[in-house]
Amino acid sequence: xxxxxxxxxxxxxxxxxxxxxxxxxxxxxxxxxxxxxxxxxxxxxxxxxxxxxxxxxxxxxxxxxxxxxxxxxxxxxxxxxxxxxxxxxxxxxxxxxxxxxxxxxxxxxxxxxxxxxxxxxxxxxxxxxxxxxxxxxxxxxxxxxxxxxxxxxxxxxxxxxxxxxxxxxxxxxxxxxxxxxxxxxxxxxxxxxxxxxxxxxxxxxxxxxxxxxxxxxxxxxxxxxxxxxxxxxxxxxxxxxxxxxxxxxxxxxxxxxxxxxxxxxxxxxxxxxxxxxxxxxxxxxxxxxxxxxxxxxxxxx
Amino acid sequence: xxxxxxxxxxxxxxxxxxxxxxxxxxxxxxxxxxxxxxxxxxxxxxxxxxxxxxxxxxxxxxxxxxxxxxxxxxxxxxxxxxxxxxxxxxxxxxxxxxxxxxxxxxxxxxxxxxxxxxxxxxxxxxxxxxxxxxxxxxxxxxxxxxxxxxxxxxxxxxxxxxxxxxxxxxxxxxxxxxxxxxxxxxxxxxxxxxxxxxxxxxxxxxxxxxxxxxxxxxxxxxxxxxxxxxxxxxxxxxxxxxxxxxxxxxxxxxxxxxxxxxxxxxxxxxxxxxxxxxxxxxxxxxxxxxxxxxxxxxxxxxxxxxxxxxxxxxxxxxxxxxxxxxxxxxxxxxxxxxxxxxxxxxxxxxxxxxxxxxxxxxxxxxxxxxxxxxxxxxxxxxxxxxxxxxxxxxxxxxxxxxxxxxxxxxxxx
Numbered sequence: 001x002x003x004x005x006x007x008x009x010x011x012x013x014x015x016x017x018x019x020x021x022x023x024x025x026x027x028x029x030x031x032x033x034x035x036x037x038x039x040x041x042x043x044x045x046x047x048x049x050x051x052x053x054x055x056x057x058x059x060x061x062x063x064x065x066x067x068x069x070x071x072x073x074x075x076x077x078x079x080x081x082x083x084x085x086x087x088x089x090x091x092x093x094x095x096x097x098x099x100x101x102x103x104x105x106x107x108x109x110x111x112x113x114x115x116x117x118x119x120x121x122x123x124x125x126x127x128x129x130x131x132x133x134x135x136x137x138x139x140x141x142x143x144x145x146x147x148x149x150x151x152x153x154x155x156x157x158x159x160x161x162x163x164x165x166x167x168x169x170x171x172x173x174x175x176x177x178x179x180x181x182x183x184x185x186x187x188x189x190x191x192x193x194x195x196x197x198x199x200x201x202x203x204x205x206x207x208x209x210x211x212x213x214x215x216x217x218x219x220x221x222x223x224x225x226x227x228x229x230x231x232x233x234x235x236x237x238x239x240x241x242x243x244x245x246x247x248x249x250x251x252x253x254x255x256x257x258x259x260x261x262x263x264x265x266x267x268x269x270x271x272x273x274x275x276x277x278x279x280x281x282x283x284x285x286x287x288x289x290x291x292x293x294x295x296x297x298x299x300x301x
Numbered sequence: 302x303x304x305x306x307x308x309x310x311x312x313x314x315x316x317x318x319x320x321x322x323x324x325x326x327x328x329x330x331x332x333x334x335x336x337x338x339x340x341x342x343x344x345x346x347x348x349x350x351x352x353x354x355x356x357x358x359x360x361x362x363x364x365x366x367x368x369x370x371x372x373x374x375x376x377x378x379x380x381x382x383x384x385x386x387x388x389x390x391x392x393x394x395x396x397x398x399x400x401x402x403x404x405x406x407x408x409x410x411x412x413x414x415x416x417x418x419x420x421x422x423x424x425x426x427x428x429x430x431x432x433x434x435x436x437x438x439x440x441x442x443x444x445x446x447x448x449x450x451x452x453x454x455x456x457x458x459x460x461x462x463x464x465x466x467x468x469x470x471x472x473x474x475x476x477x478x479x480x481x482x483x484x485x486x487x488x489x490x491x492x493x494x495x496x497x498x499x500x501x502x503x504x505x506x507x508x509x510x511x512x513x514x515x516x517x518x519x520x521x522x523x524x525x526x527x528x529x530x531x532x533x534x535x536x537x538x539x540x541x542x543x544x545x546x547x548x549x550x551x552x553x554x555x556x557x558x559x560x561x562x563x564x565x566x567x568x569x570x571x572x573x574x575x576x577x578x579x580x581x582x583x584x585x586x587x588x589x590x591x592x593x594x595x596x597x598x599x600x601x602x603x604x605x606x607x608x609x610x611x612x613x614x615x616x617x618x619x620x621x622x623x624x625x626x627x628x629x630x631x632x633x634x635x636x637x638x639x640x641x642x643x644x645x646x647x648x649x650x651x652x653x654x655x656x657x658x659x660x661x662x663x664x665x666x667x668x669x670x671x672x673x674x675x676x677x678x679x680x681x682x683x684x685x686x687x688x689x690x691x692x693x694x695x696x697x698x699x700x701x702x703x704x705x706x707x708x709x710x711x712x713x714x
Contacts, residue, residue, distance in 0.1 A: 059428070060454060060698040082713075145584040162522055166585060167570045249571045250564045250713035261714040264421040265529055266705045 046277075053274030059267060071274030079258055079275065086254040086279070087286075089169075090238035093176035094184075097233050098226065100177070101184035105225070106218075108185075109192035120189070123182050135175055135246045142166045142174075142247070167249040175243035180236065184229040191225025192218070227294055231287060238283055255279050379410040380633040382441045383423075385620070386415040388492070390653035399649055403640045409633045414439075419574075420448035427625070431457040436627030440634040447531045449488045449621040450481035450695045458487045459624040465635035468642030471661045475687055476619060480546075481695035488621035489638050490659035492594075492651075495679070495690065496532045496616040498609040499591025501581055512540040512611045515588060516568060524569050525577045525589030526560070530701075530708040531693050532590055532616060533560060533572075539614040545691045550700045554707040561711035572712045581606060593679045594656045608679060610686060617690035619659065655680055 053071050057063040075083060108119045126134060142148055142165040149165055152158040158165070165171050195218060203213035241256030255275065262272035389397045400411050417423045423444065427437045432455070444452065452458050463469060469489065482488050500509050504523065515524050526533045530553070535545035537556045563569045573580060578595050580586040582603055596608040622641075624634045640646055644662030651658035652671045657680060658664075668675040675681055682690075696704065 058698045058702060059432075059451075078710075139579075140583070143583045143585055164522065164585075167522075246576075250569065253713035257714045261709050264425065266702055266709055268702060268706070 049273045050277055052270055053277050055270045057270075063270065068270060068274075071271050072278055074271065075255075075275050075278040079255065082253055082255050082258050083279070083282070085252065086238045086256070087282075089173060089176060089254060090234045092173055093180060093237045094230050094234040096173070096177045097181050097184040098230060101181055101229065102188055102222075102226070104181075105185045105188035105192055109189050123185055126182060131179060132242060135179065135242055138171070138175055138178065139166060139246055142171055166247060169248065169252045171247040172243050172252050175247045176237050176240060179240075179243070180233040183232040183236075187228035187232065188222060188225040191222040191228075195221045223294065227291065230290075235283055235287070239279065378630050378633075379412050380441070380630050380637060381412045381414070381439050382637065383414045383416045383439045384441075384443045384491070385417045388415070388443070388620075388654060388656075389413065390650050399641070399646050402646070403637065407633075407636050407640070409630075409636060411637075417443065420445050424448060424451070431455070431626060434627070436629065437625050438629075439625055440628040440630045441622050441637060442625055443491045443620045443622055445531070445620050446479065446481065446618055446693060447695075447701075449623055451698075451701070452623060452625075453481055453487050454698060457626050459626055459628055459631055460486045461489065461624065461638065462631075462635055465632060466639045466642065468639045471642050471644060471647075473659050473661055475617075475690070476659050479619075479692050479695070488623045489642070490619035491622050491641070492654065492656035493617055493619045493659050494656050495593040495608075495610065495682075496527070496536065496590060496618060497593065498588060498611055499577070499581060499596050500588040500607055500609065501584065501586070501605055502607050503605045504584065504587035508607070509588060509609050510612050512536055512613050515540075515590075516563060518568070520587045521566075521568050522570050523585070523587035524563070525580055525586045525591075526563075526569055526572045526712070527577065527590045528572050528574050528712075530704050531618070534704065534708055535616050535691065535693050536590060536611075539611070539691070542613070544614075545616070546694050548694070550696065550703060553704045557704075557707040557711040560708065564712060594654075597655050597677065597679045610678075610689065612689075614689050614691055617657075617687075617692060651680065657682065 051065065052063070054065060054068050055063040056066045056068040056071075108116060108123070112119050140146065144164050144166060149158060149163065152165070153160055153163055165174075199217050199221075200213055203217050204210075208216065238254075239256045241254060241260050244252055244254050244257050259272050259275050259279070262268045262275065390399055392398055397413065400413060403409065404411060423442070427439075430437050466489070469485065472485065472489070476490055476493070477485065498509050498512065498514065500514075502508065505514075505520065514520075534553055534556060537559050538545045538548050538552060541556060541559070543552055543556075560569075564572075570586060571580070573589065575595075577586065577589045577591055578599060581589055581591070582599065591608065593608055596606055599606055622634075622638055624631055628634060641650065642660055644660055644666045647658050647660035647663040648666030648670065651660075651663050652667050652674055655674070658667075664675050664681040667681070678686060
């Protein structure tokens with residue numbers, strides 16, 4: 001019996017083993033170009049940046065590797081206000097874009113019918129215009145003598161004397177929300193769009209109210225989109241510096257502004273590198289906790 | 302599009318190509334924003350601006366790379382000049398009459414690029430090559446004093462052979478020996494300008510004369526300062542009655558406390574790059590530190606913008622021609638310098654771009670072609686005015702970092 005089973009293979013045992021080995025190797029071979037790309041353009045610069053962060057010196061005398069941990073420490077001492085502000089702005093902007101973006105994505109996915117494509121295009125149109133130009137346009141819209149400020153003064157939302165929107169923290173927040181809204185809406189839309197409508201019908205058949213159906217069916221199924229959207233908003237928002245530069249004031253600066261200034265004006269490459277690495281690590285840690293807290297394996301989608 | 306319509310050149314502290322493009326194309330931008338307000342024809346403008354932006358970058362790199370190939374016989378090749386945008390005279394065909402004449406007179410072909418958007422960007426782009434001792438394919442670059450000083454400190458420059466530039470004798474006496482280059486061995490001013498007080502007289506309601514006016518509580522939240530240390534810090538020193546040329550590094554660092562106070566009190570609205578001018582035109586600012594050339598150029602459209610030479614003193618800066626180390630056409634570069642130090646050529650340039658010419662005799666020559674310009678104090682300042690002008694002092698690398706760090710901390714970065 002056992003012999004009968006063993007008999008059929010035409011290929012020698014070594015042959016199958018080799019073929020299996022080859023088959024196992026194929027995915028890795030296919031991954032190779034991507035991995036090489038990532039290694040050369042991502043890992044190597046990251047290591048170089050980290051090494052730079054531990055150096056001291058200047059352009060004239062050159063940089064030396066001196067284990068200058070102070071470069072990293074200063075992020076939490078000298079630049080604590082900017083660090084906290086980056087995180088605060090990033091979280092606030094994310095919450096606001098979620099509150100604005102979810103209903104928008106929901107409406108596009110479920111309510112727009114044949115106009116759906118039009119709405120999606122409208123959502124994407126801003127991407128055709130560079131981020132910088134769009135932020136510059138806000139500068140004109142929110143100008144002290146612009147109609148927005150005038151209107152807000154008229155209805156008493158801003159004090160008549162010295163009231164302004166531009167060069168305030170509110171303008172920075174508004175700029176961030178505006179810039180990242182599409183990044184929030186699109187992933188949520190994609191997640192909502194995929195939901196099998198019969199699940200909602202089934203919920204109705206089982207006597208769930210529309211709101212229960214939303215919280216038991218729609219919301220959990222859209223969570224992967226929410227997580228992607230919040231990450232796509234929170235991470236770049238934490239590193240943004242254009243919004244502050246164009247819409248903010250010197251009391252509202254974020255880490256991005258510090259890094260830019262260290263690299264270009266002060267020419268303190270080690271400090272700039274150390275701050276960049278630290279900010280990146282802080283974001284990575286925050287993201288890990290966030291994803292674990294929301295607790296979803298569906299993020300893989 | 303002539304330079305007359307394009308007001309204000311991106312001078313310093315401007316780190317973004319796009320921002321700079323916008324800052325340079327003032328008329329276009331306003332039109333562009335008007336269209337945006339009118340109803341989103343912006344789509345048409347977006348790709349064009351993108352293309353313009355990409356084109357600019359490409360031109361720069363192509364110029365830089367192309368130079369190495371076009372340079373043929375040792376020192377006699379095409380002269381590669383890298384300058385700021387809108388910093389040369391242009392005719393209706395987009396050619397520069399002075400460059401054409403230069404080629405005609407000397408037989409030297411010129412590859413003129415407008416690749417400098419900010420001192421910092423330019424430095425960042427070429428520093429690695431220069432530090433490695435590799436030629437960068439540029440024979441003349443134009444950088445502002447403090448950056449020129451850094452290039453000298455780092456030994457990134459060729460010396461200028463004075464025998465090849467006899468017209469150097471026309472250099473204005475006040476500019477002949479800055480402390481970073483006492484004999485002008487490495488640098489020669491291309492154009493100069495003043496940093497003083499720019500204000501909107503409609504908003505201030507009075508003429509301003511003093512740097513103290515920046516701290517007038519009536520203008521709270523409507524005051525602009527300039528990025529970097531080279532403009533703002535010396536003017537605050539002058540406000541304190543100190544001479545920026547002789548003040549110590551400690552003085553420079555200490556005075557940043559005053560800057561920090563003016564920011565934390567809410568007196569200062571924002572620290573600007575070239576965009577301070579926009580903020581003034583929009584009415585977001587009542588008064589700002591500003592550059593004379595910008596104000597001259599914008600007065601045609603916005604006559605309520607004024608420029609004041611503060612009574613405490615003010616700064617004069619130069620953008621300097623310099624020859625990067627390893628330049629293939631050093632002799633041709635010197636010929637170019639000599640050409641533009643001929644008062645007639647200098648006058649033609651000054652009459653077109655409206656900056657302060659460092660060349661003695663240019664005023665008289667301008668009087669022949671554009672008499673109304675020769676009377677402008679902002680283009681041709683009198684001796685009395687110049688007596689109150691100060692040049693920023695030079696620093697060692699550590700000192701510059703300390704001052705730069707201090708002013709950064711004061712301005713929230």
